[in-house]
Amino acid sequence: MPYDDDSATKIPTQLSDFSIDLDQWKILKPLSEASSEAVKKLDIILTSETLSAAIFDIGEL
Amino acid sequence: MDKLHQLSISEASKLLKSKDLSPVDLVDAHLVRLEETDLKLNSFITVLEDTARKSALQAEKEILSGRWRGELHGIPIGLKDLYYTKGVTTTIGSKIYKDFIPEYDARVTSNLTEAGAIILGKLQMHEFALGTTSHNPHYGSARNPWNIECITGGSSGGSGSSVSAGQCMGALGTDTGGSIRIPSALCGVVGMKPTFGRVSRHGVFPLSNSLDTVGPMTRTVEDNAIMLNAIAGYDEQDSFSAKVEVTNFKSNLEKDIRELKIAKLEPYFYDVIDPEVLNLIDKACDKFNGLGVAVETVELRVLEHTLAISGSILLTEAAELHSKNLNEKAALIGSDVKLRLQQGALISGVDYVKSQRARTVYNQQMNELLQTYDVLLAPTVPIPAPPIGQDSVEVNGRLEPIGPLMARLTRPQNITGLPTISVPIGLTSDLLPVGMQLTSSAFCEELLYNVAHQFEKVSTMKNIIPPM
Numbered sequence: 001m002p003y004d005d006d007s008a009t010k011i012p013t014q015l016s017d018f019s020i021d022l023d024q025w026k027i028l029k030p031l032s033e034a035s036s037e038a039v040k041k042l043d044i045i046l047t048s049e050t051l052s053a054a055i056f057d058i059g060e061l
Numbered sequence: 062m063d064k065l066h067q068l069s070i071s072e073a074s075k076l077l078k079s080k081d082l083s084p085v086d087l088v089d090a091h092l093v094r095l096e097e098t099d100l101k102l103n104s105f106i107t108v109l110e111d112t113a114r115k116s117a118l119q120a121e122k123e124i125l126s127g128r129w130r131g132e133l134h135g136i137p138i139g140l141k142d143l144y145y146t147k148g149v150t151t152t153i154g155s156k157i158y159k160d161f162i163p164e165y166d167a168r169v170t171s172n173l174t175e176a177g178a179i180i181l182g183k184l185q186m187h188e189f190a191l192g193t194t195s196h197n198p199h200y201g202s203a204r205n206p207w208n209i210e211c212i213t214g215g216s217s218g219g220s221g222s223s224v225s226a227g228q229c230m231g232a233l234g235t236d237t238g239g240s241i242r243i244p245s246a247l248c249g250v251v252g253m254k255p256t257f258g259r260v261s262r263h264g265v266f267p268l269s270n271s272l273d274t275v276g277p278m279t280r281t282v283e284d285n286a287i288m289l290n291a292i293a294g295y296d297e298q299d300s301f302s303a304k305v306e307v308t309n310f311k312s313n314l315e316k317d318i319r320e321l322k323i324a325k326l327e328p329y330f331y332d333v334i335d336p337e338v339l340n341l342i343d344k345a346c347d348k349f350n351g352l353g354v355a356v357e358t359v360e361l362r363v364l365e366h367t368l369a370i371s372g373s374i375l376l377t378e379a380a381e382l383h384s385k386n387l388n389e390k391a392a393l394i395g396s397d398v399k400l401r402l403q404q405g406a407l408i409s410g411v412d413y414v415k416s417q418r419a420r421t422v423y424n425q426q427m428n429e430l431l432q433t434y435d436v437l438l439a440p441t442v443p444i445p446a447p448p449i450g451q452d453s454v455e456v457n458g459r460l461e462p463i464g465p466l467m468a469r470l471t472r473p474q475n476i477t478g479l480p481t482i483s484v485p486i487g488l489t490s491d492l493l494p495v496g497m498q499l500t501s502s503a504f505c506e507e508l509l510y511n512v513a514h515q516f517e518k519v520s521t522m523k524n525i526i527p528p529m
Contacts, residue, residue, distance in 0.1 A: 015406075015407070017384075017387075017388050017406075018380070018384070018387045018388065018391075018402070018403050018406040018407075019387055019388065019391030019392075019399075019403070020403050020406075024400070024403060027400065028400070028403055028404060028407060031404050032404065032407040032408075035369075035372060035373060035404070035408060035412070036408075036409070036412060038368065038369035038372070039369050039373055039412040039415055039416060041366065041369060042366055042369055042370070042415055042416065042418075042419040043415075045363060045366065045419055045422045045423075046415070046418055046419060046422065050418045050419075050421055050422060051418065051421060052414060052417040052418045052420070052421060
């Protein structure tokens with residue numbers, strides 16, 4: 001079945017460290033993809049000069 | 062004084078100081094109230110009846126001999142069950158930690174006991190503080206005193222429920238995505254998420270290192286300031302603790318607020334909202350206008366990225382903190398929390414860093430707004446407390462999942478780390494409380510207490526204990 005999308009029936013091996021089984025993988029895969037898509041949209045507000053220093057600014061006030 | 066559990070901290074404190082009230086009687090009254098109501102509410106995981114009575118006797122001796130320690134001396138309080146208490150079980154709302162007994166007190170536990178507060182017990186919470194309902198598969202659901210069929214909100218659900226019902230006079234919660242403010246709003250109490258770094262987290266079981274904050278929940282604004290006075294300050298044992306001067310948070314309560322400018326941010330805070338919540342927010346704005354404060358509507362589009370930023374940072378940090386539990390003891394974790402932790406484990410390092418970078422832009426825009434406005438105003442939770450066990454709710458004809466909706470409006474202030482107070486603003490037609498949150502620049506909690514106190518004076522929701 002070369003044209004079947006079998007990604008939903010295979011779990012990346014490293015995920016066993018997080019006790020993810022096949023049933024959970026089916027739930028988690030779309031959640032994970034949706035989260036990644038939302039993060040991609042952050043490119044709209046980022047430039048290459050944007051640093052990751054937000055939380056330290058507060059401590060120094 | 063036959064209803065001592067109805068007193069506020071400030072009222073009780075005056076009576077204790079003048080020796081017109083004994084801490085023993087005050088603690089007894091709250092233990093009786095707890096016994097009468099906790100079968101219905103399930104607010105407490107552990108009740109410390111014997112040690113509370115001993116501490117009350119000690120407080121009585123000290124006060125009678127002229128050694129009054131301050132406004133919390135002899136005041137019965139509760140701690141969310143993730144604050145370390147030496148020799149007392151601290152479960153983190155989890156089966157994994159059901160027998161965990163810390164060998165030391167959290168910094169804030171010590172702060173409060175040194176101020177003379179009496180700890181009645183450890184309070185119910187969402188497992189690992191990773192959830193907004195306080196429906197806990199191991200210790201049962203915390204129930205809302207306004208309607209015991211409804212959720213308290215979470216994760217500090219037991220704190221909200223116990224303070225609201227008069228089981229204790231104040232409590233500590235923690236707030237990573239809204240966990241102090243959500244139950245405060247749904248249970249009708251005042252909750253303060255202080256500036257990130259304002260209060261030590263030493264000895265507080267973590268969830269997300271760059272978002273976690275510690276704060277008080279009470280029935281009045283003044284009581285809240287009294288509790289923050291006892292716990293705020295630099296602590297070298299918390300690496301994110303801020304070296305910032307701590308003043309008396311009560312000192313500006315009565316200051317005139319007429320010159321202040323408040324911004325009401327749109328559209329994010331109002332695009333998914335129950336009509337009754339919206340109506341009460343409009344009335345709250347009218348009250349501010351009546352107090353001579355200008356409330357202006359301002360558009361801030363960066364808020365649209367709230368869930369992307371907050372979700373990836375919170376879940377990744379939580380998954381890292383619990384990676385051993387997830388690997389070795391996953392079967393002992395409740396299904397909802399396990400799923401969230403696994404979701405966090407799947408977030409890539411690239412996405413995490415991108416979210417932290419976006420956080421910089423987000424915070425810059427919020428801070429710029431606070432150069433023009435003194436306070437930002439928003440609803441705390443877009444809906445009143447839903448029934449326990451319900452997964453979704455209809456808002457303006459659309460079915461919305463309850464989990465993400467609960468924390469939708471509270472996450473922005475965890476991203477920025479800015480101080481935010483939630484105050485009750487009224488009841489819905491079903492007699493469920495609604496909260497409003499006020500945000501200021503970093504380390505301006507005094508201003509928030511001032512504005513919230515002035516609002517409270519024209520509100521009908523001060524120190525209200527629901528009939529039950």
